[in-house]
Amino acid sequence: MSKYIDCDCGEEVLRIEYDDETKEFYLGILEFKSNKTSVLNKLRLICHILKYGDPYGDQIILRKNSAVELAEYIKLHTWAI
Numbered sequence: 666m667s668k669y670i671d672c673d674c675g676e677e678v679l680r681i682e683y684d685d686e687t688k689e690f691y692l693g694i695l696e697f698k699s700n701k702t703s704v705l706n707k708l709r710l711i712c713h714i715l716k717y718g719d720p721y722g723d724q725i726i727l728r729k730n731s732a733v734e735l736a737e738y739i740k741l742h743t744w745a746i
Contacts, residue, residue: 669695690732693724 667682678695727735 688729690727691724692727 667680670679670681672678676696680691680693680695682691683689684691
């Protein structure tokens with residue numbers, strides 16, 4: 666199951682997925698926000714996928730220790746907020 670977090674700019678979505686078999690996290694930035702857009706924008710996304718492939722601009726894979734490190738960094742810097 667994936668978790669989607671909208672960018673505060675409103676243009677992109679961060680997708681986070683955990684793979685139980687490999688014990689890895691997959692993070693990707695979706696360049697088109699398709700879950701809350703019009704049918705026309707969804708059709709544009711489909712055309713983009715057919716022409717160019719995966720709509721993710723960037724993607725990274727994190728193993729457990731790297732994911733823990735990322736979580737600790739986020740916790741450390743959001744504690745003061």
